[in-house]
Amino acid sequence: MAACTDHLRLQQAGHCETASSLYARKSPFVGVSLPLRHREANKALWVAAANSRGSSVVAAAALPTPGRSVALPTVLVSEKLGEGGLQLLRKVANVDCSYNLSLEELCAKISLCDALIVRSGTKAATEFGCLVVNAPTANTIAAAEHGIALLVAMARNIPQADSTLKAGKWLRSKYTGVSLVGKTLAVMGFGKVGSEVARRAKGLGMTVLAHDPYAPVDRAHAIGVDLVSFDDALAQADFLSLHMPLTQATSKVFNAETFKKVKKGVRIINVARGGVIDEEALLQALDNGIVAQAALDVFTEEPPEQDNKLILHENVIVTPHLGASTAEAQEGVAVEIAEAVVGALQGELSGTAVNAPMVPREVLAELAPYVSLAEKLGRLAIQLVGGGSGVKNAKLSYLSTRSKDELDTRLLRAMVIKGLIEPISSAYINLVNADHVAKQRGLKILEERRPFDGAPEVPLEAMEVKIAHAESKFSSALSDTGDITLEGKVKGGIPYLSRVGNFDVDISLEGSVILSRQVDQPGMIGKVGSILGEENVNISYMTVGRTGPRKKAVVAIGVDDEPHQRVLQRIGSLPAVEELVFLKI
Numbered sequence: 343m344a345a346c347t348d349h350l351r352l353q354q355a356g357h358c359e360t361a362s363s364l365y366a367r368k369s370p371f372v373g374v375s376l377p378l379r380h381r382e383a384n385k386a387l388w389v390a391a392a393n394s395r396g397s398s399v400v401a402a403a404a405l406p407t408p409g410r411s412v413a414l415p416t417v418l419v420s421e422k423l424g425e426g427g428l429q430l431l432r433k434v435a436n437v438d439c440s441y442n443l444s445l446e447e448l449c450a451k452i453s454l455c456d457a458l459i460v461r462s463g464t465k466a467a468t469e470f471g472c473l474v475v476n477a478p479t480a481n482t483i484a485a486a487e488h489g490i491a492l493l494v495a496m497a498r499n500i501p502q503a504d505s506t507l508k509a510g511k512w513l514r515s516k517y518t519g520v521s522l523v524g525k526t527l528a529v530m531g532f533g534k535v536g537s538e539v540a541r542r543a544k545g546l547g548m549t550v551l552a553h554d555p556y557a558p559v560d561r562a563h564a565i566g567v568d569l570v571s572f573d574d575a576l577a578q579a580d581f582l583s584l585h586m587p588l589t590q591a592t593s594k595v596f597n598a599e600t601f602k603k604v605k606k607g608v609r610i611i612n613v614a615r616g617g618v619i620d621e622e623a624l625l626q627a628l629d630n631g632i633v634a635q636a637a638l639d640v641f642t643e644e645p646p647e648q649d650n651k652l653i654l655h656e657n658v659i660v661t662p663h664l665g666a667s668t669a670e671a672q673e674g675v676a677v678e679i680a681e682a683v684v685g686a687l688q689g690e691l692s693g694t695a696v697n698a699p700m701v702p703r704e705v706l707a708e709l710a711p712y713v714s715l716a717e718k719l720g721r722l723a724i725q726l727v728g729g730g731s732g733v734k735n736a737k738l739s740y741l742s743t744r745s746k747d748e749l750d751t752r753l754l755r756a757m758v759i760k761g762l763i764e765p766i767s768s769a770y771i772n773l774v775n776a777d778h779v780a781k782q783r784g785l786k787i788l789e790e791r792r793p794f795d796g797a798p799e800v801p802l803e804a805m806e807v808k809i810a811h812a813e814s815k816f817s818s819a820l821s822d823t824g825d826i827t828l829e830g831k832v833k834g835g836i837p838y839l840s841r842v843g844n845f846d847v848d849i850s851l852e853g854s855v856i857l858s859r860q861v862d863q864p865g866m867i868g869k870v871g872s873i874l875g876e877e878n879v880n881i882s883y884m885t886v887g888r889t890g891p892r893k894k895a896v897v898a899i900g901v902d903d904e905p906h907q908r909v910l911q912r913i914g915s916l917p918a919v920e921e922l923v924f925l926k927i
């Protein structure tokens with residue numbers, strides 16, 4: 343397969359990241375990962391696939407930064423896209439339609455563009471923080487119609503009869519078919535395509551069952567379909583039509599064991615993904631008559647080898663992944679994907695993202711200051727780590743009136759991870775890849791909600807970030823449990839640091855801050871202020887958090903610029919100052 347070869351070549355050339363290898367089917371777009379890797383870390387890239395399982399990748403830089411704007415974006419369309427979609431794109435972007443690029447050309451171009459639209463199958467890019475969106479609905483009917491077309495064509499041997507007649511043979515008895523009316527069709531996967539197939543099969547007078555562990559019973563009943571177990575579906579079906587996605591759970595789910603459970607002479611249609619069938623096992627089942635016929639639009643490897651025995655089998659009819667290939671579907675898909683890309687380029691969140699949780703726009707607006715707080719807490723916490731203890735566990739606590747359903751913390755968690763990891767790595771982190779990167783680095787994130795009896799319109803009263811069992815270069819940041827502990831709040835839309843370790847503070851989280859622990863005594867603020875004044879460092883604020891009068895105090899001094907090391911040493915050498923740290927916010 344060309345795509346695989348290209349992928350291999352990329353890997354051999356050392357360009358490709360394993361985790362970002364893209365599921366490629368008809369085209370060499372596996373190479374997408376290469377330019378992603380070589381892009382500037384924070385430059386947006388969006389890739390869109392104009393189909394239901396393919397993908398579009400959106401530089402998730404746009405996600406955690408509400409209101410971010412992209413000036414004159416360039417969209418690379420590297421597979422044919424309907425005119426309606428192109429027109430939409432041209433309104434907001436430079437559109438480069440380059441359909442027959444070599445892998446190298448594609449890679450060169452992609453590094454200069456903001457979005458890439460392809461037709462089939464990417465599912466990675468997560469590692470690079472690129473949001474993947476797709477066009478999941480516009481080809482549903484086309485795929486369902488193709489399923490029905492294959493069902494009927496298979497039952498009546500139409501492809502075989504057609505080709506033999508064209509070869510001059512008039513074979514009437516050889517191609518006696520089977521009737522559909524009264525037969526049982528089991529729809530495996532009762533989603534968008536499966537339910538449309540079911541609807542149409544009922545119109546053909548078939549009894550339709552469906553197996554789908556996640557489908558709502560009501561929706562099935564509304565179409566007059568019973569949901570049954572996998573084994574019941576196999577046991578009852580005269581025809582099996584496959585419409586589930588290819589996942590870990592469905593990979594080769596139709597295998598030698600499965601074929602032992604089917605009615606002898608069952609007929610199978612697959613317009614989903616080749617990988618849901620163990621093709622070797624199907625070939626055997628066809629050879630020994632367990633499966634009478636198969637109609638396949640999709641294959642494990644696409645395009646398949648020319649001598650593929652399954653494809654050449656006389657009881658198998660095939661099409662080259664044509665499920666979505668109607669003029670209407672392609673135009674619909676073009677518009678659907680173009681709208682998703684336009685929205686994404688304008689900083690909106692896509693409703694069709696496949697690799698990121700979707701946060702509705704109104705929720706995003708409400709959470710915006712907390713998003714900033716979360717990142718800053720993470721960023722400060724990591725700067726407080728010292729010694730060789732490492733960072734293995736971070737615990738995030740949300741003090742809120744809201745229940746789990748009412749406060750979606752995924753975005754906040756992602757931003758804490760961003761704050762924790764970005765300062766210590768070259769990773770670019772956003773909502774898409776935060777959990778992935780944390781996991782990759784062995785950083786465990788625990789979340790906890792603490793109920794708060796306050797105004798329900800405030801999403802979050804306070805947020806706490808703890809780095810568990812870490813050594814700190816500022817020991818006052820450690821709570822009693824030995825964790826680096828920071829708590830923050832949002833006041834008037836502005837993020838504040840409200841606690842450091844056991845010390846209550848009140849620090850607006852902007853600029854930079856010098857934290858010092860000292861003995862609470864008269865004259866200290868003046869002394870520190872004079873040093874900073876002499877050194878021409880502008881103070882934006884100074885706050886004192888103390889354990890009690892004349893006991894320990896943590897003084898936070900907001901400064902506009904990073905002071906010279908000498909300045910910090912001068913403050914640190916004041917007799918009352920016990921420890922000192924400079925933190926960039």
Ligand SMILES: NC(=O)C1=CN([C@@H]2O[C@H](COP(=O)(O)OP(=O)(O)OC[C@H]3O[C@@H](n4cnc5c(N)ncnc54)[C@H](O)[C@@H]3O)[C@@H](O)[C@H]2O)C=CC1
Nearest residue numbers: 395485531532533534535554556585586587613614665666
């Ligand atoms: N041949 C072609 O050109 C086309 C192929 N497709 C493929 O058809 C398949 C279905 O697409 P849609 O209906 O749009 O997706 P969908 O997401 O709407 O439906 C998939 C259904 O499968 C169900 N499912 C998941 N795991 C399952 C399992 N283990 N057993 C049974 N059901 C399971 C889900 O609950 C869902 O209801 C996909 O694989 C898609 O890629 C879609 C369009 C065109």
Ligand SMILES: O=C(O)C(=O)COP(=O)(O)O
Nearest residue numbers: 392393394395461462666
């Ligand atoms: O939408 C899907 O899942 C498809 O398989 C269609 O892919 P295509 O757009 O025909 O490359």
